[in-house]
Amino acid sequence: MRRAWRVSDVRSAEKSLMATLPDGTLMQRAAAGLARRCALLLQEAGGVYGARVLLLVGSGDNGGDTLLAGAALARRGAQVRALLLTPERVHLAGLTALRQAGGFTVSDLPGRSDLVLDGIVGIGASGGLRPAAASIVRRLEDLRDRTGNRPPIVAVDVPSGVTVDTGDVPGEAVTADVTVTFGCLKPAHLIGPAATRCGLVDLIDIGLGPALVTDPAVRVAEAADIAGWWPRPGATSDKYTRGVVGLATGSAFYPGAALLSTAGALAGPSGMVRYAGSAHREVVRAHPSVVVADRVADAGRVQAWVCGSGLGTGDQARTELRSVLATALPVLLDADAINLLVGGEHATHLRRDAPLVLTPHDGEFKRLAGEAPGADRAGAAARLAAWTNAVVLLKGDRTIVATPSGEIWANPTGSPVLATAGSGDVLAGLLGSLLAAGMPAVRAAVTAAYVHGLAGRRAAQDGPVTAPDVASALRPVVADLLG
Numbered sequence: 001m002r003r004a005w006r007v008s009d010v011r012s013a014e015k016s017l018m019a020t021l022p023d024g025t026l027m028q029r030a031a032a033g034l035a036r037r038c039a040l041l042l043q044e045a046g047g048v049y050g051a052r053v054l055l056l057v058g059s060g061d062n063g064g065d066t067l068l069a070g071a072a073l074a075r076r077g078a079q080v081r082a083l084l085l086t087p088e089r090v091h092l093a094g095l096t097a098l099r100q101a102g103g104f105t106v107s108d109l110p111g112r113s114d115l116v117l118d119g120i121v122g123i124g125a126s127g128g129l130r131p132a133a134a135s136i137v138r139r140l141e142d143l144r145d146r147t148g149n150r151p152p153i154v155a156v157d158v159p160s161g162v163t164v165d166t167g168d169v170p171g172e173a174v175t176a177d178v179t180v181t182f183g184c185l186k187p188a189h190l191i192g193p194a195a196t197r198c199g200l201v202d203l204i205d206i207g208l209g210p211a212l213v214t215d216p217a218v219r220v221a222e223a224a225d226i227a228g229w230w231p232r233p234g235a236t237s238d239k240y241t242r243g244v245v246g247l248a249t250g251s252a253f254y255p256g257a258a259l260l261s262t263a264g265a266l267a268g269p270s271g272m273v274r275y276a277g278s279a280h281r282e283v284v285r286a287h288p289s290v291v292v293a294d295r296v297a298d299a300g301r302v303q304a305w306v307c308g309s310g311l312g313t314g315d316q317a318r319t320e321l322r323s324v325l326a327t328a329l330p331v332l333l334d335a336d337a338i339n340l341l342v343g344g345e346h347a348t349h350l351r352r353d354a355p356l357v358l359t360p361h362d363g364e365f366k367r368l369a370g371e372a373p374g375a376d377r378a379g380a381a382a383r384l385a386a387w388t389n390a391v392v393l394l395k396g397d398r399t400i401v402a403t404p405s406g407e408i409w410a411n412p413t414g415s416p417v418l419a420t421a422g423s424g425d426v427l428a429g430l431l432g433s434l435l436a437a438g439m440p441a442v443r444a445a446v447t448a449a450y451v452h453g454l455a456g457r458r459a460a461q462d463g464p465v466t467a468p469d470v471a472s473a474l475r476p477v478v479a480d481l482l483g
């Protein structure tokens with residue numbers, strides 16, 4: 001699992017660690033790691049000796065790290081030039097070290113560089129980039145050669161211009177090839193549009209770990225976590241003990257949603273899928289193992305309900321929603337079921353003891369929360385989770401899963417190909433199967449988003465992706481993960 005901490009927590013950890021160390025130790029460690037990573041990049045491109053390295057240097061310690069790393073590269077024979085954004089305010093020890101190593105300052109972007117280090121701002125940035133910094137970042141494009149290639153850009157700690165705690169990119173920002181960060185990951189490395197600005201993220205250990213005593217702000221599951229959490233049948237398992245998932249999805253108008261949520265559920269770990277709704281004939285024809293009924297009240301026993309995808313918002317849909325919310329079972333509400341919550345008619349049912357999962361896209365989120373997720377998607381998802389007492393899975397390029405207590409997970413496997421009709425129905429079915437198999441709601445949501453994302457990527461290998469392609473790719477993805 002990867003974890004990221006907020007700036008305030010990083011600052012506290014740094015402070016407590018610095019109290020035990022000689023002045024400047026952390027910066028020396030950071031700069032040494034940064035220089036090592038840059039040297040590797042230069043070696044891949046022909047060598048450190050003689051390479052032209054450009055440092056973009058802001059006024060804080062982020063600029064200091066950059067100057068010290070530049071000094072180390074200059075000592076190895078690189079031609080290091082520093083463009084100081086505020087020459088009147090610069091990290092003096094860093095600048096002295098650079099000059100002593102043979103580096104020098106320049107007053108404008110040079111015509112050619114082999115590597116650029118972005119040390120304009122790090123975790124001390126506030127607001128969007130100031131005009132001088134924004135203008136330099138815009139002009140980084142000028143470094144492209146005739147063939148359109150530009151030198152690799154290494155962001156120091158975070159790409160300048162991103163909002164570190166939310167992953168928002170409010171204006172001009174650096175798009176890095178590699179981001180070398182120190183001590184721990186920060187939210188911008190994992191969430192929001194900032195995450196895609198980071199390129200490869202390389203974490204340098206500066207000894208901060210033991211001092212990070214707060215809960216992480218963002219967590220990201222890895223393949224080993226998913227494989228470890230995925231429920232597997234044992235020798236004594238039967239179809240009931242593996243969990244039965246019930247689907248109250250689809251309608252005469254949207255039979256496809258019923259088929260797609262069923263296909264998603266069948267790829268999950270539960271032992272049986274029950275479908276309840278008006279598309280029951282289509283479902284059993286396409287998926288003979290599914291046990292069908294035409295309404296929730298007649299469906300038989302299940303261990304979790306999925307309700308909403310393609311359900312419509314008429315009287316029948318309201319009855320079905322009321323029925324599933326009245327159970328003492330885990331319930332996932334998607335699409336139309338979320339729309340039916342708007343207006344508060346079902347609000348009293350949300351205060352339930354059994355787990356509740358909501359899977360809105362931005363439009364559904366806005367209708368339910370009263371405002372769009374905005375720039376701080378993780379914060380917005382956490383607020384909705386606290387308000388509804390539900391695990392909220394907010395769909396997006398980096399899908400967010402938030403719990404009522406404020407725990408945030410970001411999904412790393414997202415893919416734009418998942419933005420296709422019916423893809424959410426597949427996700428809902430899969431997530432419902434994980435709930436029915438007994439997984440805690442937050443893990444079920446994180447696992448479903450992860451596997452669904454991989455399935456989208458796998459399906460994309462064969463051309464344009466439709467929701468049935470995503471559903472078909474789920475099983476091979478699960479097989480790969482469980483190895």
Ligand SMILES: NC(=O)C1=CN([C@@H]2O[C@H](COP(=O)(O)OP(=O)(O)OC[C@H]3O[C@@H](n4cnc5c(N)ncnc54)[C@H](O)[C@@H]3O)[C@@H](O)[C@H]2O)[C@@H](O)CC1
Pocket residue numbers: 014018026027028030031058059060061062063065120121122123124125126127128129130133156157158182206
């Ligand atoms: N504190 C520590 O112990 C360590 C800090 N390290 C480095 O120090 C950095 C943090 O240093 P600082 O706290 O000095 O902060 P930064 O260097 O990130 O930025 C603060 C400076 O940038 C200017 N600034 C703020 N917002 C701006 C904006 N929107 N546009 C342009 N300029 C802006 C401010 O005037 C201030 O001088 C980290 O990101 C990391 O690179 C590392 O050396 C590791 C250890």
